[in-house]
Amino acid sequence: MKFLPISLLILALATATAFAYDLSPLQDFCVAINDPKVFVNGKFCKNPKQVTADDFLFKGFRYPGNTANWLRSKVTRAFVDQFPGLNTLGISMARIDFALGGLNPPPTPPRETAILVVAEGTLLVGFITSNQLNNTFTKVLCKGDVFVFPISLIHFQLNIGKTPALAFAALSSHNPGVITIPNAVFRLKPPILADVLNKAFQVDKKVVDYLQAQFWCDNN
Structure with missing residues:
Protein backbone atom coordinates (compact mmCIF):
# COMPACT_ATOMS: atom_id res chain seq x y z
CA MET A 1 0.00 0.00 0.00
CA LYS A 2 2.94 2.36 0.58
CA PHE A 3 3.43 2.49 -3.22
CA LEU A 4 -0.15 3.66 -3.88
CA PRO A 5 0.53 7.44 -3.65
CA ILE A 6 3.40 7.10 -6.16
CA SER A 7 1.17 5.10 -8.49
CA LEU A 8 -1.53 7.77 -8.27
CA LEU A 9 1.04 10.47 -9.00
CA ILE A 10 2.31 8.63 -12.08
CA LEU A 11 -1.28 8.15 -13.27
CA ALA A 12 -2.04 11.85 -12.75
CA LEU A 13 1.04 12.90 -14.69
CA ALA A 14 0.24 10.48 -17.51
CA THR A 15 -3.33 11.80 -17.66
CA ALA A 16 -2.13 15.41 -17.74
CA THR A 17 0.26 14.58 -20.58
CA ALA A 18 -2.45 12.76 -22.52
CA PHE A 19 -4.70 15.82 -22.42
CA ALA A 20 -1.96 18.35 -23.25
CA TYR A 21 -2.33 19.99 -26.66
CA ASP A 22 1.03 21.72 -26.93
CA LEU A 23 3.93 19.57 -25.79
CA SER A 24 5.93 20.84 -22.86
CA PRO A 25 9.19 22.50 -23.97
CA LEU A 26 12.41 20.60 -23.45
CA GLN A 27 14.61 23.72 -23.43
CA ASP A 28 14.39 27.41 -22.54
CA PHE A 29 12.98 28.35 -25.95
CA CYS A 30 12.67 27.14 -29.53
CA VAL A 31 12.32 30.16 -31.83
CA ALA A 32 10.55 28.87 -34.94
CA ILE A 33 12.10 28.70 -38.38
CA ASN A 34 10.44 27.45 -41.55
CA ASP A 35 11.86 24.66 -43.67
CA PRO A 36 9.73 24.26 -46.82
CA LYS A 37 11.34 20.90 -47.59
CA VAL A 38 10.21 19.14 -44.42
CA PHE A 39 6.82 18.87 -42.70
CA VAL A 40 6.62 18.08 -39.01
CA ASN A 41 4.02 18.46 -36.28
CA GLY A 42 5.33 21.85 -35.23
CA LYS A 43 8.27 24.07 -36.15
CA PHE A 44 12.01 23.58 -36.26
CA CYS A 45 14.15 25.55 -33.82
CA LYS A 46 16.49 28.38 -34.62
CA ASN A 47 20.07 27.90 -33.46
CA PRO A 48 20.02 29.30 -29.88
CA LYS A 49 23.29 31.11 -30.58
CA GLN A 50 21.51 33.11 -33.31
CA VAL A 51 18.49 34.06 -31.19
CA THR A 52 18.09 37.72 -30.21
CA ALA A 53 15.68 39.70 -28.07
CA GLY A 177 -5.83 27.23 -35.66
CA VAL A 178 -9.32 28.45 -36.54
CA ILE A 179 -12.27 27.04 -38.49
CA THR A 180 -14.81 29.75 -39.32
CA ILE A 181 -18.15 27.97 -39.61
CA PRO A 182 -19.77 29.90 -42.53
CA ASN A 183 -16.56 29.78 -44.58
CA ALA A 184 -15.95 26.12 -43.79
CA VAL A 185 -19.47 25.10 -44.83
CA PHE A 186 -20.16 27.30 -47.86
CA ARG A 187 -16.80 28.59 -49.14
CA LEU A 188 -14.86 25.35 -49.60
CA LYS A 189 -13.13 24.59 -52.90
CA PRO A 190 -14.19 22.04 -54.03
CA PRO A 191 -17.54 22.63 -52.28
CA ILE A 192 -19.39 20.19 -50.06
CA LEU A 193 -21.92 18.25 -52.13
CA ALA A 194 -25.28 20.04 -52.27
CA ASP A 195 -27.09 16.83 -51.25
CA VAL A 196 -25.11 16.77 -48.02
CA LEU A 197 -25.97 20.39 -47.18
CA ASN A 198 -29.61 19.98 -48.26
CA LYS A 199 -30.14 17.19 -45.78
CA ALA A 200 -27.97 18.64 -43.03
CA PHE A 201 -29.70 22.04 -43.02
CA GLN A 202 -33.08 20.80 -44.30
CA VAL A 203 -33.28 23.45 -47.02
CA ASP A 204 -33.90 23.43 -50.76
CA LYS A 205 -30.96 23.10 -53.15
CA LYS A 206 -31.62 26.65 -54.40
CA VAL A 207 -30.86 27.96 -50.91
CA VAL A 208 -27.60 25.99 -50.81
CA ASP A 209 -26.66 27.26 -54.28
CA TYR A 210 -27.38 30.82 -53.17
CA LEU A 211 -25.27 30.51 -50.02
CA GLN A 212 -22.36 28.91 -51.85
CA ALA A 213 -22.42 31.74 -54.41
CA GLN A 214 -22.02 34.44 -51.75
CA PHE A 215 -18.73 36.11 -50.92
CA TRP A 216 -17.88 34.79 -47.48
CA CYS A 217 -15.60 37.31 -45.82
CA ASP A 218 -12.49 36.33 -43.90
CA ASN A 219 -11.57 38.82 -41.18
CA ASN A 220 -8.29 37.14 -40.23
Whole structure:
Protein backbone atom coordinates (compact mmCIF):
# COMPACT_ATOMS: atom_id res chain seq x y z
CA MET A 1 0.00 0.00 0.00
CA LYS A 2 2.94 2.36 0.58
CA PHE A 3 3.43 2.49 -3.22
CA LEU A 4 -0.15 3.66 -3.88
CA PRO A 5 0.53 7.44 -3.65
CA ILE A 6 3.40 7.10 -6.16
CA SER A 7 1.17 5.10 -8.49
CA LEU A 8 -1.53 7.77 -8.27
CA LEU A 9 1.04 10.47 -9.00
CA ILE A 10 2.31 8.63 -12.08
CA LEU A 11 -1.28 8.15 -13.27
CA ALA A 12 -2.04 11.85 -12.75
CA LEU A 13 1.04 12.90 -14.69
CA ALA A 14 0.24 10.48 -17.51
CA THR A 15 -3.33 11.80 -17.66
CA ALA A 16 -2.13 15.41 -17.74
CA THR A 17 0.26 14.58 -20.58
CA ALA A 18 -2.45 12.76 -22.52
CA PHE A 19 -4.70 15.82 -22.42
CA ALA A 20 -1.96 18.35 -23.25
CA TYR A 21 -2.33 19.99 -26.66
CA ASP A 22 1.03 21.72 -26.93
CA LEU A 23 3.93 19.57 -25.79
CA SER A 24 5.93 20.84 -22.86
CA PRO A 25 9.19 22.50 -23.97
CA LEU A 26 12.41 20.60 -23.45
CA GLN A 27 14.61 23.72 -23.43
CA ASP A 28 14.39 27.41 -22.54
CA PHE A 29 12.98 28.35 -25.95
CA CYS A 30 12.67 27.14 -29.53
CA VAL A 31 12.32 30.16 -31.83
CA ALA A 32 10.55 28.87 -34.94
CA ILE A 33 12.10 28.70 -38.38
CA ASN A 34 10.44 27.45 -41.55
CA ASP A 35 11.86 24.66 -43.67
CA PRO A 36 9.73 24.26 -46.82
CA LYS A 37 11.34 20.90 -47.59
CA VAL A 38 10.21 19.14 -44.42
CA PHE A 39 6.82 18.87 -42.70
CA VAL A 40 6.62 18.08 -39.01
CA ASN A 41 4.02 18.46 -36.28
CA GLY A 42 5.33 21.85 -35.23
CA LYS A 43 8.27 24.07 -36.15
CA PHE A 44 12.01 23.58 -36.26
CA CYS A 45 14.15 25.55 -33.82
CA LYS A 46 16.49 28.38 -34.62
CA ASN A 47 20.07 27.90 -33.46
CA PRO A 48 20.02 29.30 -29.88
CA LYS A 49 23.29 31.11 -30.58
CA GLN A 50 21.51 33.11 -33.31
CA VAL A 51 18.49 34.06 -31.19
CA THR A 52 18.09 37.72 -30.21
CA ALA A 53 15.68 39.70 -28.07
CA ASP A 54 13.77 40.65 -31.23
CA ASP A 55 12.63 37.03 -31.55
CA PHE A 56 10.56 37.53 -28.39
CA LEU A 57 8.98 40.83 -29.46
CA PHE A 58 5.74 41.27 -31.43
CA LYS A 59 4.65 44.74 -32.59
CA GLY A 60 1.53 43.75 -34.52
CA PHE A 61 -0.90 45.01 -31.88
CA ARG A 62 0.27 48.62 -32.04
CA TYR A 63 -2.23 49.76 -34.64
CA PRO A 64 -5.96 49.12 -35.22
CA GLY A 65 -6.90 46.39 -37.67
CA ASN A 66 -8.65 47.30 -40.93
CA THR A 67 -12.38 46.75 -40.33
CA ALA A 68 -13.40 47.87 -43.84
CA ASN A 69 -14.94 44.52 -44.74
CA TRP A 70 -18.38 42.97 -44.76
CA LEU A 71 -17.98 41.70 -41.18
CA ARG A 72 -16.71 45.09 -39.95
CA SER A 73 -14.10 43.38 -37.79
CA LYS A 74 -10.46 42.40 -37.99
CA VAL A 75 -8.50 39.73 -36.13
CA THR A 76 -4.77 40.37 -35.83
CA ARG A 77 -3.04 37.14 -34.89
CA ALA A 78 0.03 36.68 -32.76
CA PHE A 79 0.38 32.95 -33.38
CA VAL A 80 3.66 31.12 -33.96
CA ASP A 81 3.59 31.96 -37.70
CA GLN A 82 3.55 35.68 -36.90
CA PHE A 83 5.52 35.48 -33.62
CA PRO A 84 8.21 32.75 -33.87
CA GLY A 85 9.30 33.20 -30.26
CA LEU A 86 6.07 31.51 -29.12
CA ASN A 87 7.11 28.17 -30.56
CA THR A 88 6.62 25.31 -28.02
CA LEU A 89 5.47 27.73 -25.29
CA GLY A 90 1.78 26.80 -25.56
CA ILE A 91 0.43 30.35 -25.64
CA SER A 92 -0.59 32.95 -28.22
CA MET A 93 -2.75 36.07 -28.52
CA ALA A 94 -5.04 37.92 -30.88
CA ARG A 95 -6.21 41.50 -31.20
CA ILE A 96 -9.82 41.93 -32.40
CA ASP A 97 -11.03 45.30 -33.70
CA PHE A 98 -14.74 45.95 -34.19
CA ALA A 99 -16.37 48.80 -36.11
CA LEU A 100 -19.98 49.67 -35.25
CA GLY A 101 -21.99 46.47 -35.56
CA GLY A 102 -18.83 44.47 -36.20
CA LEU A 103 -18.97 40.70 -35.84
CA ASN A 104 -16.30 38.10 -35.30
CA PRO A 105 -18.27 35.23 -36.89
CA PRO A 106 -18.65 31.86 -35.19
CA PRO A 107 -15.34 29.99 -35.32
CA THR A 108 -14.42 26.72 -33.70
CA PRO A 109 -10.80 26.66 -32.52
CA PRO A 110 -9.51 23.10 -32.84
CA ARG A 111 -6.63 23.39 -30.38
CA GLU A 112 -7.25 26.06 -27.76
CA THR A 113 -9.15 27.56 -24.88
CA ALA A 114 -9.53 31.33 -25.23
CA ILE A 115 -9.91 34.06 -22.63
CA LEU A 116 -11.10 37.45 -23.88
CA VAL A 117 -10.70 40.86 -22.25
CA VAL A 118 -12.56 43.91 -23.55
CA ALA A 119 -10.32 46.97 -23.83
CA GLU A 120 -12.90 49.35 -25.36
CA GLY A 121 -16.61 49.26 -26.16
CA THR A 122 -19.42 46.80 -25.51
CA LEU A 123 -19.57 43.26 -26.89
CA LEU A 124 -22.18 40.53 -26.92
CA VAL A 125 -20.23 37.27 -26.65
CA GLY A 126 -21.19 33.65 -26.35
CA PHE A 127 -20.37 30.02 -27.02
CA ILE A 128 -22.32 26.91 -27.98
CA THR A 129 -21.95 23.68 -26.07
CA SER A 130 -21.64 20.24 -27.62
CA ASN A 131 -24.62 18.02 -28.38
CA GLN A 132 -24.40 16.52 -24.92
CA LEU A 133 -25.82 19.74 -23.41
CA ASN A 134 -26.97 21.57 -26.54
CA ASN A 135 -26.99 24.98 -24.91
CA THR A 136 -25.81 28.55 -25.55
CA PHE A 137 -24.11 30.82 -23.02
CA THR A 138 -24.09 34.55 -23.83
CA LYS A 139 -23.10 37.68 -21.95
CA VAL A 140 -22.77 41.41 -22.59
CA LEU A 141 -19.23 42.57 -21.81
CA CYS A 142 -18.09 46.12 -21.08
CA LYS A 143 -14.61 47.62 -20.84
CA GLY A 144 -12.48 45.60 -18.44
CA ASP A 145 -14.70 42.51 -18.46
CA VAL A 146 -13.22 39.06 -19.09
CA PHE A 147 -14.91 35.99 -20.60
CA VAL A 148 -13.58 32.49 -21.23
CA PHE A 149 -14.44 30.24 -24.19
CA PRO A 150 -13.90 26.53 -23.40
CA ILE A 151 -11.68 24.53 -25.70
CA SER A 152 -12.92 23.80 -29.25
CA LEU A 153 -16.46 25.18 -28.72
CA ILE A 154 -18.05 27.43 -31.36
CA HIS A 155 -18.16 31.03 -30.17
CA PHE A 156 -18.73 34.61 -31.37
CA GLN A 157 -18.34 38.29 -30.49
CA LEU A 158 -20.63 41.11 -31.72
CA ASN A 159 -20.20 44.85 -31.16
CA ILE A 160 -23.58 46.02 -29.82
CA GLY A 161 -22.32 49.36 -28.52
CA LYS A 162 -22.44 52.84 -30.01
CA THR A 163 -18.66 53.10 -30.47
CA PRO A 164 -15.93 50.93 -32.02
CA ALA A 165 -14.76 48.12 -29.75
CA LEU A 166 -11.44 46.45 -29.05
CA ALA A 167 -10.67 43.14 -27.37
CA PHE A 168 -7.62 40.97 -26.77
CA ALA A 169 -7.69 37.19 -26.54
CA ALA A 170 -5.14 34.93 -24.88
CA LEU A 171 -5.04 31.40 -26.26
CA SER A 172 -3.77 28.15 -24.77
CA SER A 173 -1.76 27.06 -27.82
CA HIS A 174 1.06 28.60 -29.82
CA ASN A 175 -0.67 27.42 -33.00
CA PRO A 176 -4.40 27.22 -32.15
CA GLY A 177 -5.83 27.23 -35.66
CA VAL A 178 -9.32 28.45 -36.54
CA ILE A 179 -12.27 27.04 -38.49
CA THR A 180 -14.81 29.75 -39.32
CA ILE A 181 -18.15 27.97 -39.61
CA PRO A 182 -19.77 29.90 -42.53
CA ASN A 183 -16.56 29.78 -44.58
CA ALA A 184 -15.95 26.12 -43.79
CA VAL A 185 -19.47 25.10 -44.83
CA PHE A 186 -20.16 27.30 -47.86
CA ARG A 187 -16.80 28.59 -49.14
CA LEU A 188 -14.86 25.35 -49.60
CA LYS A 189 -13.13 24.59 -52.90
CA PRO A 190 -14.19 22.04 -54.03
CA PRO A 191 -17.54 22.63 -52.28
CA ILE A 192 -19.39 20.19 -50.06
CA LEU A 193 -21.92 18.25 -52.13
CA ALA A 194 -25.28 20.04 -52.27
CA ASP A 195 -27.09 16.83 -51.25
CA VAL A 196 -25.11 16.77 -48.02
CA LEU A 197 -25.97 20.39 -47.18
CA ASN A 198 -29.61 19.98 -48.26
CA LYS A 199 -30.14 17.19 -45.78
CA ALA A 200 -27.97 18.64 -43.03
CA PHE A 201 -29.70 22.04 -43.02
CA GLN A 202 -33.08 20.80 -44.30
CA VAL A 203 -33.28 23.45 -47.02
CA ASP A 204 -33.90 23.43 -50.76
CA LYS A 205 -30.96 23.10 -53.15
CA LYS A 206 -31.62 26.65 -54.40
CA VAL A 207 -30.86 27.96 -50.91
CA VAL A 208 -27.60 25.99 -50.81
CA ASP A 209 -26.66 27.26 -54.28
CA TYR A 210 -27.38 30.82 -53.17
CA LEU A 211 -25.27 30.51 -50.02
CA GLN A 212 -22.36 28.91 -51.85
CA ALA A 213 -22.42 31.74 -54.41
CA GLN A 214 -22.02 34.44 -51.75
CA PHE A 215 -18.73 36.11 -50.92
CA TRP A 216 -17.88 34.79 -47.48
CA CYS A 217 -15.60 37.31 -45.82
CA ASP A 218 -12.49 36.33 -43.90
CA ASN A 219 -11.57 38.82 -41.18
CA ASN A 220 -8.29 37.14 -40.23
